[in-house]
Amino acid sequence: MSITVGIAGITGRFARELTSILLKNPNVTIKGYCRDPSKVPQSFSNVSLVKGDAYDEPAIQSFVTGCDVVVCCYLGDPKLMVEGQKLLIDACAAQGVPRYVASDWCVDYTKLKLGQLFPKDPMIHIKAYLDAQDKVKGVHILVGMFTNGFFGAHFGIYDAVTTTFKYWGTGNEIWEGTTYRNAAEYTAAVCLDKDAVGILKLVGGRSTIHEIATSFERVYGVKPNVECQGSLDDLFKLMNEQREKDPKDLFSYMFLLFHYYMINGTTEIGPQYDNDKYPQVKPVTWEDYLRNVSQDQLPNAMSVVGQNV
Template identity: 85%
Template sequence: MSVTIGIAGITGKFARELTSILLKNPHVAIKGYCRDPSKVPQSFTSKVSLVKGDAYDEPAIRSFVAGCDVVVCCYLGDPKLMEDGQKLLIDACAAEGVPRYVASDWSIDYTKLKLGQLFPKDPMIRVKAYLDAQDKVKGVHILVGMFIDGFFGAHFNVYDAATTTFKYWGTGDEIWEGTTYRNAAEYTAAICLDKDAVGILKLVGGQSTFNEIVALFERVYGVKPKVDRQGSLDDLFKLMNEKREKDPKNIFSYLFLFFQYYMIEGTTDIGPELDNDRYPQVKPVSWEDYLRMVPKDQLPTAITKVGQNV
């Protein structure tokens, strides 16, 4: 039986990975939605039915979702897009009889947070509540932790490639839950084909402490990195809030500090019980697996290559 899967924001990193995986299945038809079809990889264009439109073009959105068995939102942007844009997609799914909607989550367990704690996740909290109130569309929320590909990037400020230094807050024994983009896309593809998959699904590639990740780095690359403790978790909490209060418009001065805090503070942990066993055809990619796949000199820029080789 064929399945039609709609992918909103099909030109993005995650969407490209997801699309390339789904296209390997001869029983899957894909509809893509984007503002600029010229940005869709050529390898997709002959195999994907594209609808052009922006996130607020209601007629185009209705046309896009029509006939889909499930719609996956791969939007990534400002709070208005992540909330209002998704609500328009959900409303269109309800109007067109699409039974399932995969929200743009792929995150830590934000369902345990209150509004305002980790502010970039506020739209997700509101969208989940919006889906929970629906009677025609079932929401699907995929929790994967952080994207491992981004952990070693300069923007995250944990790994300094120039000096081979790892920087951390806390004790170093806090668990980092992470999944690669590709692995998360593999799980998402399996969920799209599983018509009974609704609600929250917890699918994590690897769970390792900071100290374990450092030890894995040394084991895999044969290089002993330097380690720099920045302070306690209380120090991190104080610093990130001080930076936000002092200069709220300079969001990148504190954004990743907030993410670091809530990733390791414990409240948003996804485990220990996971849903990985529900999809045995997908092999979890652990922190060690990732390091063995990526050459050391490519770690800082690996995230820029996500979705490029499709």
């Protein structure tokens, strides 16, 4: 049975991965929405493109028309993530699109209160907006963190220069992670499953920092240093001090907030997942990921996501 999938923000990293997977299925027709079609990879020549920005209502209406499911791959400021998505959802309702896959792929934000992990506030607002709809069903895919970004310097866990893993807490806290590609594989499967609605928990792997360090040694033959930076209470104190010191300096505390809420159990997705619903997709564990990326590529792995499509 043929299906038409609309992908909003088709030039983004995740959207490129998703599109390349869906294009392998001869029963799938793809419509893409973006501001600049010149940025769409040449390999996407079979994709029907509609040009427009996130607030161009006529263009959005044209884009969603004829779609069986629309996937939002927007990633940006709160206005884009809330108001931009609401326009897409309204257009889906108006044009009879039965399902809408909301952005973004992340931790279990349904357990958060507004303001706790503020970058995820838009997801809370959009879920509430979709729950109130009667013409379009919302789909929310939870994957944990993107494994590709875990080893980047910005996250503050892996120091490539000294080969050191730095952690807060006991080191036995669970990290749930899924690669961009694996998350896109699951999302493609969800798009093809007309009965898939609501929250879907699709996670590649779950490991502690000590287990990740053990996998690192097993894969690369190098024993990393593992360094505790303090307790979870210490982390909580530091992230709030940094935020109060200069609220506008987001990068001084934002990743500390992510770190805290991901390992203190608040946003844990598992341990029960929905992976078994899609046995055709193989979960990519933390060690699987390391086996597919050279040690020297780890810190900059995010930069190549979506480039080889």
